[in-house]
Amino acid sequence: xxxxxxxxxxxxxxxxxxxxxxxxxxxxxxxxxxxxxxxxxxxxxxxxxxxxxxxxxxxxxxxxxxxxxxxxxxxxxxxxxxxxxxxxxxxxxxxxxxxxxxxxxxxxxxxxxxxxxxxxxxxxxxxxxxxxxxxxxxxxxxxxxxxxxxxxxxxxx
Amino acid sequence: xxxxxxxxxxxxxxxxxxxxxxxxxxxxxxxxxxxxxxxxxxxxxxxxxxxxxxxxxxxxxxxxxxxxxxxxxxxxxxxxxxxxxxxxxxxxxxxxxxxxxxxxxxxxxxxxxxxxxxxxxxxxxxxxxxxxxxxxxxxxxxxxx
Numbered sequence: 001x002x003x004x005x006x007x008x009x010x011x012x013x014x015x016x017x018x019x020x021x022x023x024x025x026x027x028x029x030x031x032x033x034x035x036x037x038x039x040x041x042x043x044x045x046x047x048x049x050x051x052x053x054x055x056x057x058x059x060x061x062x063x064x065x066x067x068x069x070x071x072x073x074x075x076x077x078x079x080x081x082x083x084x085x086x087x088x089x090x091x092x093x094x095x096x097x098x099x100x101x102x103x104x105x106x107x108x109x110x111x112x113x114x115x116x117x118x119x120x121x122x123x124x125x126x127x128x129x130x131x132x133x134x135x136x137x138x139x140x141x142x143x144x145x146x147x148x149x150x151x152x153x154x155x156x157x
Numbered sequence: 158x159x160x161x162x163x164x165x166x167x168x169x170x171x172x173x174x175x176x177x178x179x180x181x182x183x184x185x186x187x188x189x190x191x192x193x194x195x196x197x198x199x200x201x202x203x204x205x206x207x208x209x210x211x212x213x214x215x216x217x218x219x220x221x222x223x224x225x226x227x228x229x230x231x232x233x234x235x236x237x238x239x240x241x242x243x244x245x246x247x248x249x250x251x252x253x254x255x256x257x258x259x260x261x262x263x264x265x266x267x268x269x270x271x272x273x274x275x276x277x278x279x280x281x282x283x284x285x286x287x288x289x290x291x292x293x294x295x296x297x298x299x300x301x302x
Contacts, residue, residue, distance in 0.1 A: 013206075013209055013210070016186050016209070016210040017209055017210050017213045019181060019182060019185035019186045019210070020182065020186065020188075020210040020211070020213040020214035020217065021213045021214070021216065021217045022178075022181060022217070023178045023179070023181045023182040023185070023186075023190060023214060023217065024178070024213065024214040024215065024216065024217020024218045024220070024221065025178075025217040025218075025220060025221045025224075026174055026175075026177060026178035026181065026217075026221075027174075027175055027178035027179065027190060027192075027217070027218060027221070027262075028217065028218045028219075028220070028221025028222060028225070029171075029174055029178075029221050029224075029225070030171045030172065030173070030174030030175035030176075030177070030178060031171065031175065031221075032171070032221065032222070032225040032229065032232040032233070033167050033170055033171035033174060033232070034164075034167060034168045034170070034171025034172055034174075034175065035164050035167060035168055035171070035232075036168075036171070037222070037225075037232055037233045037234065038232070038233065038234035039234060039235070039236040039237070039238075040234060040237065041164075041234075043237075043291055043295075046284075046287045046288045046290070046291040047288075047291045047292070047295055048288055048292075049292060049296060050291075050295055050296065053162070053163050054163060054165075055163055055164045055165065055168040056168070058164075058165050058168040058169040058172060059168045059169070059171055059172035059175065060172060060265060060266065060269075061169065061172060062168070062169045062170065062171070062172020062173040062175070062176060063172040063173070063175040063176035063179065063266045063270075064172075064176065064266055064269055064270040065172075065173070065176060066172075066173055066176025066177055066179075066180055067176040067179050067180055067183075067266055067267060067270035067271075068270040068271070069180070070176075070179070070180030070183050070184055070270075071183065071267075071270055071271040073184060074183050074184055074187075077184075079187065080183070080184055080185055080186055080187035081184060081185050081186075082185050082186060083185070083186045083187040083188070084187070085187055086183070086187040087187050087188055087189070088189075089189065089258075089268070089273070089275075091258065091275065092275070093275075094274065094275055094278055097256050097257065097258070098257050098258060098275055098278065098279055099257070099278065099279075099282055100253075100256060100257070101252075101253045101254065101255070101256030101257020101258065101279075102253065102257035102259075102264070102278075102279040102280075102282040102283045102286075103253070103257075103282050103283070103285075103286045104249050104252060104253030104256065104257070104286075105249065105250055105253030105254045105257055105260060105283045105286075106253075106282060106283030106284065106285065106286030106287035106288075106289075106290065107249050107253075107286050107287070107290045108245070108246040108247065108248070108249030108250035108251075108253060109246075109250060109261075109283060109287045109290075110286070110287035110288065110289070110290030110291045110294070111238060111242055111245060111246035111249070111290055111294065112236045112238040112242060112243050112246035112247075113236050113237075113238070114236060114243075114246065114247075114250065115192075115250065115260050115261040115262075116192040116193045116196060116250065116254060116260050116261075116262070117192040117218060117260070117261065117262050119247075119250075120192065120196075120215060120218040120219050120222070121218050121219070121221055121222040121225070121233070122222055122233050123219060123222060124218070124219035124220055124221060124222025124223040124225075124226075125222035125223065125225055125226045125230075125232075125233040126222075126223075126226065127233055127235060128235075129235045129236040129238070129243055130233075130236075132240055132243040132244060132247065133236070133243045133244075133246060133247040133250075134247065135247065136243065136244040136245075136246070136247025136248050136251065137247040137248070137250050137251035138196075138200070138247075138251060139247070139248060139251060140247060140248040140249065140250065140251020140252040140253075140255075141193075141196065141197050141200050141251040141252070141254075141255050142200060142251075143248070143251070143252055144197070144251065144252045144255035144256060145197075145200060145201050145255075148252075148255060148256060151256065
């Protein structure tokens with residue numbers, strides 16, 4: 001999937017960094033506004049038999065509504081504005097890795113109310129809880145890096 | 158413990174912003190705004206030519222939190238979990254999102270919105286195990302911390 005060096009890609013990285021910075025800032029602002037950087041709201045959504053807080057569903061509906069339009073638009077375009085090509089996820093098969101990994105993620109999510117995005121935003125806001133979570137998340141990813149490819153079936157890409 | 162407050166309007170507006178941010182990264186840069194994927198790829202392949210934009214995206218997320226402190230400090234809350242539970246939670250989220258190839262952003266928003274069957278299944282699974290975990294913590298163990 002790698003493109004050879006072209007004249008366009010000489011200037012592309014800077015534009016791509018600008019896009020990434022604005023996207024990251026905007027993504028974080030959305031998480032802050034939506035209440036998703038308050039773990040009790042996430043736990044409140046997952047606590048369907050308790051005092052249920054449906055806010056998270058509104059976050060997802062809003063985000064999915066906008067992004068589905070973007071995805072439709074992207075499919076009709078040859079290339080993105082400031083990069084060479086669209087990088088769509090290439091894995092299509094449903095397997096035990098997908099289900100098992102998502103199941104483990106859900107357990108971790110429910111234990112503390114953090115997922116990766118809100119954790120990074122909260123670290124920026126100086127949350128000690130988020131820092132403990134984020135450091136451990138990094139460690140979990142390193143453990144995956146060291147062991148993940150040995151778990152069957154091996155990741156093909 | 159205060160009752161969680163239902164916030165439909167800010168949550169919907171925040172969701173629109175999140176969708177807009179992910180749309181910008183897709184239409185502008187051709188990339189999927191999955192936070193665990195971006196972070197994991199940075200760790201797996203730090204010397205990649207994509208390292209630059211990936212680290213910049215993550216930096217943007219962190220900086221938004223810093224900016225949020227100035228605008229609305231109450232927007233960031235603490236978890237009620239103890240430090241050992243935060244560590245366990247982080248390990249599970251870090252390992253699980255890499256094994257399952259995505260989290261709430263990559264699968265839950267970007268994947269579902271483009272109609273990926275994998276992402277719909279992943280989202281159902283993590284919602285289910287997240288819900289069962291909260292049920293166990295709150296209603297079986299009576300508020301485990």
